[in-house]
Amino acid sequence: MIIRDTPHSFRLFFILRGSVLPLIYGKIIFITLLGIGVAFTQYYYPAVFPHFTLAPVALFGVALSLFLGFRNNASYDRWWEARKQWGHLIVASRSLSRQLVTYIDGNDEEGAFAQRYAINLIIAFGHALRHELRQSDPWPDIEKYVTQDDALFLQRANSLPDAILRLIGQKLADCRRKNLFSDILLASLNKQITALADVQASCERIQNTPLPFAYMLLVQRTAYLYCFILPFGIVASQGLVTPLFSAIIAYTFFGLDALSEELAQPFGLSANHLPLHAISRTIEINLLDILGEKVLPEPIQPQDHRLE
Incomplete structure (x- = not known):
């Protein structure tokens, strides 16, 4: 995710971090070169291309804009839904941990162990879910939060x-069987565990x-076709500035297409994906901090305006 203040108007044209331009510049160059060829052909050999009206090009552009707008909205909805689910994960993790340290007697040795054991597993769950979604190795992040016996069990698990x-x-x-808390509290704790499972299932669904x-x-296909025929449709009215208009419109349509593709899969590692780490x-x-630890890890900070 890109984290930065809104730049001044002039600097907007020179920002590449977080922009889709690196993904589509080859397409823009191709359309620009096509526009140059069409424009100079029209300039030196005016009879080559007939004088088309702009109406078909305009109608085609409106239709394509509607398609791209719908797709962009659908992709952003997926991105925002994913972000809301990770917000729910924060709430459920904090709530479950707060209930554990509040309602289990931490002065009792067995109760204190149960608190730390369960909260360590909640931390491991957050890291494990991130790595599962990104298909990366989770063990460097979770091995310090699980016991050796649990690690053997987890390594054999499918999920x-x-x-x-x-x-x-x-x-x-096990804590309930030892009467460390009541059935009512167990139901409340189980509700928070179900909330964690719901977040996992929702992220997997996305x-x-x-x-x-x-x-x-x-x-x-429609975006490629429109940008390809655009220079031929506007060259009669725009003349030698046809490449400029072609490049701007190609940047708009190809950029929306590339951005929608990134947002549709929000758990990756590109600049516009969610900062799961x-x-x-x-x-x-x-x-x-809930466990009372004094030495805490440092928060992840943006690097070159990018937060992972």
Whole structure:
């Protein structure tokens, strides 16, 4: 995610970090070169291209804008839904940890161990979910928060976050059998565990259910076709400035297409994806603070205006 103040108007034209321009500059160059060729052909050989009216090009552009706008909204909804789910993860993690340290007697040795054990697993859950969504190695982040026996169990699990939730549930059930808290509190704690599971399922739904491929293909084909025929449609009225208008419109349409594609999968590592590392580190800091730890990890800071 890009974190920066709104730049001055003139600097807007020179910002590349977070821009989709590096992804589409080749397409823009191609359309610009095409526009140059069409413009100079029209200038030296005016009879080559007939004088088209701008109405078909304008109608085509309006239709394409509607398609791109719909796709952009759908992609942003996925991105925002993913961000809301990670916000729910913060709330559920804090609430579950707060209830553990509030209602389990920390002066009792067994109660204190149960608090630390469960909260460490909640921290591990946040890291494990991030790594599952990004398909990266979770163990450097979670190995210090799980016991050796639990690590062996988790390494055999098909879904690491789900296995961590099972360990938390088993520990709470064991605490109830030892009368460390009441059935009413167990129901409240289980509600928070279910909230964590709901966040996991929602993120998996977003990741595993992409936008319909046929719709994406239609929009991309239409954008390519429109930008390709644009120089031929406007050269009679725009003359030698045809390449400039072609480049601007190509940047707009290709840029919206590329941005929509990035936002549609919000859990990746590009500049416009969600800062899952920073969010999971926030959960880690908050929960260690609840445990009373004095030495806390440093928050993740933006590097060159980019927060991961």
